Amino acid sequence: MGKSHWGLAAAMLVTAVGAGVFFGLWRPQPPGVTPIPGTGVVYVAPGGGEKADQARETEIVVHVSGRVFRPGLVRVSASARVGDVIVAAGGALADARLDEINLAAPVSDGVQVVVPGPGTRLEAHSAGSETAxxxxxxxxxxxxxxxxxxxxxxxxxxxxxxxxxxxxxxxxxxxxxxxxxxxxxxxxxxxxxxxxxxxx
Structure with a gap:
């Protein structure tokens, strides 16, 4: 093989290697994944993808009323207790009668938690109340x-x-x-x- 053929073969080899490196470095990354230059490490953005969907599926919505700072709808973990729901609503007011409800009672999606105050009469359907x-x-x-x-x-x-x-x-x-x-x-x-x- 002449020098010209060896030169051509070497040039083709260099081109092939270069193309492989190029496409290896520039291959598309999945959403939320960012390569960190010069480290060979990728950074996965938190809260994205399947895990975020699973987190949303484990949340429930609870209606909080009565003596709390922010009454209304709150989102809490599916494993939350009445006490967690009250915290999510900004906490109880100073005149809240917390001794009349069960702060450890579990809650479920769509329930109402009533935090009583002076003169409040708890209904039977109130989560965590004595008549629950x-x-x-x-x-x-x-x-x-x-x-x-x-x-x-x-x-x-x-x-x-x-x-x-x-x-x-x-x-x-x-x-x-x-x-x-x-x-x-x-x-x-x-x-x-x-x-x-x-x-x-």
């Missing part, structure tokens, strides 16, 4: 505050305090009949209370 058992007007033995228990006919501040103390000392009531273990509650009193209380 689905039975209108019933008071939850395991969630109600002393003040809420006093709303039950025939229950005064002393008996209400005994019920709460028993719950704190022995754990949640497992059945309504457990009220018989509370000092001051007998069979007749229990029969009266059955119409006004519920579990959990």
């Amino acid at each position: 058992n689905g039975s209108s007007g019933l008071v939850s033995l395991n969630r109600a505050s002393v003040g809420r228990l006093e709303d039950i006919p025939g229950v005064g501040p002393v008996l209400a305090q005994r019920i709460v103390h028993h719950r704190q000392t022995n754990g949640p009531f497992r059945e309504v009949e457990d009220l018989l273990d509370v000092s001051g509650i007998g069979e007749r009193k229990l029969a009266d209370l059955r119409r006004h209380v519920a579990l959990p």
Whole structure:
């Protein structure tokens, strides 16, 4: 092979290598991916692509009303609790009666969380309220505050305090009949209370 042929072959080889390098460096990048020059490292923009779609799918919308700074609709994680929802609404106002709702109660998409204040009457469908058992007007033995228990006919501040103390000392009531273990509650009193209380 003559010198001219060797020269032509060398030129073609250099051209092929150069083209390979060019297309290797300039190949299209996926959306949200940026090469960092001189490092061989790419930067993936956060919040893009499939992960962002999955994050949106795990969010829920909850209606917050009552004694919060920003009442209205809020977006929270699907695993959020009532306390998280209140924070998302800007937090509770100073006169909010947080002891009357269950801050640890889970929430679901489309529910309403009512943060009560002075004079607020919680409805049975309010997430995290004592009457969240689905039975209108019933008071939850395991969630109600002393003040809420006093709303039950025939229950005064002393008996209400005994019920709460028993719950704190022995754990949640497992059945309504457990009220018989509370000092001051007998069979007749229990029969009266059955119409006004519920579990959990």
